Amino acid sequence: MGKLFFFKPDNKDKDTILPPANIEKIFGDERDIIAHRLIANGGSRVLVIENLKTNRRTNTHDPVPIIGNSRPLKENVVVSNSLDVKMQKKVSIIGCGMVGLATAYSILNKELCDSIALVDVDGVKLEGEVKDFQQASAFSKRCSVEGSTDYEVTRDSALVIITAGVQQKPGQSRMALLQINAAIMKDIIGKVLKYSPNTPICIVSNPCDVMSAVASKIAKQLPPGRIFGSGTVLDTGRFRQLIASSLNLDVRGVTGFVIGEHGDSSLAVWSSVQSGGVKLLNGDGPGELENAIHQEVVHAAGDVIAKKGYTNWAVGMACAEIADVVLNDMRLVMPVSTCVRGYAGVKHDVFLSVPCVVGASGVKQVMELDLTDIERKQFHQSADIVWKAQSEIWENVQ
Numbered sequence: 002m003g004k005l006f007f008f009k010p011d012n013k014d015k016d017t018i019l020p021p022a023n024i025e026k027i028f029g030d031e032r033d034i035i036a037h038r039l040i041a042n043g044g045s046r047v048l049v050i051e052n053l054k055t056n057r058r059t060n061t062h063d064p065v066p067i068i069g070n071s072r073p074l075k076e077n078v079v080v081s082n083s084l085d086v087k088m089q090k091k092v093s094i095i096g097c098g099m100v101g102l103a104t105a106y107s108i109l110n111k112e113l114c115d116s117i118a119l120v121d122v123d124g125v126k127l128e129g130e131v132k133d134f135q136q137a138s139a140f141s142k143r144c145s146v147e148g149s150t151d152y153e154v155t156r157d158s159a160l161v162i163i164t165a166g167v168q169q170k171p172g173q174s175r176m177a178l179l180q181i182n183a184a185i186m187k188d189i190i191g192k193v194l195k196y197s198p199n200t201p202i203c204i205v206s207n208p209c210d211v212m213s214a215v216a217s218k219i220a221k222q223l224p225p226g227r228i229f230g231s232g233t234v235l236d237t238g239r240f241r242q243l244i245a246s247s248l249n250l251d252v253r254g255v256t257g258f259v260i261g262e263h264g265d266s267s268l269a270v271w272s273s274v275q276s277g278g279v280k281l282l283n284g285d286g287p288g289e290l291e292n293a294i295h296q297e298v299v300h301a302a303g304d305v306i307a308k309k310g311y312t313n314w315a316v317g318m319a320c321a322e323i324a325d326v327v328l329n330d331m332r333l334v335m336p337v338s339t340c341v342r343g344y345a346g347v348k349h350d351v352f353l354s355v356p357c358v359v360g361a362s363g364v365k366q367v368m369e370l371d372l373t374d375i376e377r378k379q380f381h382q383s384a385d386i387v388w389k390a391q392s393e394i395w396e397n398v399q
Contacts, residue, residue, distance in 0.1 A: 028053065042145050043135030090114040090328050093155035093197070095189055096165025097121035097130055097148075100205060103317025104162055105134060105146075111321050112142045113328055118155045119148040121165075152192040158200045159361075160327045161193050162320055163216070166206035171306050182206050183215050183394050190219045199223075201363035203323055204230045204338070205316065209263040211391045213338045213352040218398045226364030230338025232354030233259045235319040236267055237336050239298045247294075248276060257281075258336050259298060260354050260370070261383030267354075268379040269295040270370060286375055323359070330361035339364045341384065345377050349388040350395075353380075 020026070020033035027033050032053045039049045092114045094101050105117055117134070121127040131148035138144050147154050155161065166182040186206065193202060202220075204213040213230035220228055236259040238252075245252040257274030261267045271291055274281040282291070305312045326333045336354040341347050344355060344367065356368040372380060 041147065043132070043138070090159045091116040091118060091155075091157060092324055092328070093118040093120065093158040093161045093193075095120045095155075095161065095163045095193065096206070097123075097127055098164065099311045099313035100316050100320075101162075101164040102130060103313035104164060104205070104320040105317075106137075107314075107317040107321035108324050109134065109138060109141055109144060109146070111325065112144070113321065113325050114144065114159070116145040116147070118158065119146070120150065120152055120155060121148070122150060124150045152196055155193060156196040158197040160324055161197060161200050161202045162205060162324070163189060163193075163202065163212075164205045164320075165189060166212070171303075171310070179208055179211055179390055179394065182208070182212055183398070186212050186215050187219055187398070190216050194220055194223075199227075201327055201361070202228045203320070203327075204228065205320060208387075208390070210338050210352045210354070210387050214340070214350065214391055215394070215398050217340065217352070218395075224362075226339060226357075227362060229357070229359075229364050230263065230352055230354070231316070231320060231323060232263050232338030232352075233261070233267055233336045234323060234354075235316050236263060236298055236354075238315070238319060238322075239301050240269060240295070243294050243297060244274065244276070244281070250276065258356055258370070259295070260336055260356070261380055262353060262387050263338065265299055266379075266383040266386045267295075267299060268376060268383060269298070270372065270376055272373050272376060273370060286373065326359045327361060327363070332358050332360045332365065334368060335359050337364060339367060341367075344369070345372055345380050347381065347384045349384060349391075351384050351388045351391060353384060353387060 020031065020037070024033050024037045027036055027050060036049050036053055040046050090113070092108055094105050094117065097105075097119050101119070101121070105119060108114060109117060119127060119131060119134075127148045127150070131146055134146040138146060163186070166185055186204075190202075193200070202216065204216050206212045209230040209232060213228060213232075217223070217228045237257070240259045241255045241257060242252050244257070245255045248255075255274070255276050258270045259267050260270055269287070269291070271282050271287045272280075287295070302312050305315075323335065323337070325331065326335060334356050337357050337359060338352045338354045339357055340350060341353045341355060342350050344353075347353075356370060357364045358366040358368065
């Protein structure tokens with residue numbers, strides 16, 4: 002996959018822009034740069050070249066100034082196809098495995114941004130995926146899809162989503178992936194910040210909570226909340242969907258959160274569950290039925306992995322939901338993973354999911370849930386489990 006190219010006018014002739022040496026020479030002038038970009042964005046090579054040869058579009062012209070001469074204007078292909086137009090909203094996805102591709106598809110399908118940049122180590126496969134997405138964009142609003150093994154393609158992102166890492170295998174816990182994915186995360190964060198130093202970064206790579214903490218420690222110059230994990234957004238969605246379906250309601254009619262680890266030690270905050278403003282449990286703690294629902298949530302991913310080998314569509318849609326909230330600065334309350342030192346008395350520098358106000362710069366505020374004594378104890382247990390795994394590598398994270 003090619004890189005993005007930046008060019009300057011030739012000193013000898015300020016009206017001439019010469020293409021970089023590594024761009025195919027077709028015309029020998031600035032049209033080569035335009036052709037390169039249009040073809041890379043999915044344009045037909047033969048049609049692009051033909052239309053740049055002469056002004057074939059005789060029924061169009063550039064905008065007319067409000068005052069000045071009234072002579073007929075011809076289309077200026079360089080101005081009309083300016084490469085200096087900056088996309089308003091770019092989402093970059095690092096890692097194009099099943100989760101990364103499902104995330105890209107969901108974002109494209111929901112028409113959330115003007116540009117999607119994909120980065121992966123497998124350049125050949127990535128080129129095929131990019132071409133496939135470019136063709137799929139014919140059925141969506143105009144959205145540029147680019148891909149590269151070079152992180153320069155992510156420059157000026159409005160949001161970066163990191164899904165890169167070793168895939169979870171059937172029967173394998175998320176924590177077992179810790180050592181390998183921590184090393185991968187360390188390599189990625191520096192490259193992302195080089196081209197988008199102020200962008201919010203959403204970590205999806207497993208184990209999500211530890212990887213979010215690792216990424217945050219590496220990027221210590223960023224404000225708190227700028228890096229966060231996708232956390233239990235998906236778990237909470239599964240939780241609400243199970244309750245809503247059981248009550249024959251739309252999922253939007255149910256509120257409630259799953260918090261803590263994005264994994265086996267998560268806890269369903271039944272004291273927060275409401276339907277139509279009415280609490281589902283009236284003062285009593287969760288019983289056998291409620292615990293069974295939570296266990297169904299906990300084992301949902303494992304069940305899918307056992308049957309098809311991986312999970313992708315549900316997490317892809319969850320990531321698209323997060324992208325929507327960030328790109329449109331919606332300030333929606335979501336259970337994303339952030340540092341919970343001090344939350345409910347937690348003493349460690351661990352990232353866990355709690356209700357957070359999410360906007361254009363990431364986590365804006367953290368909401369303090371009124372947990373019961375049992376829920377508080379479970380939250381502490383979740384924090385201890387995550388910290389036990391995290392502490393094995395924490396001192397070595399730089």
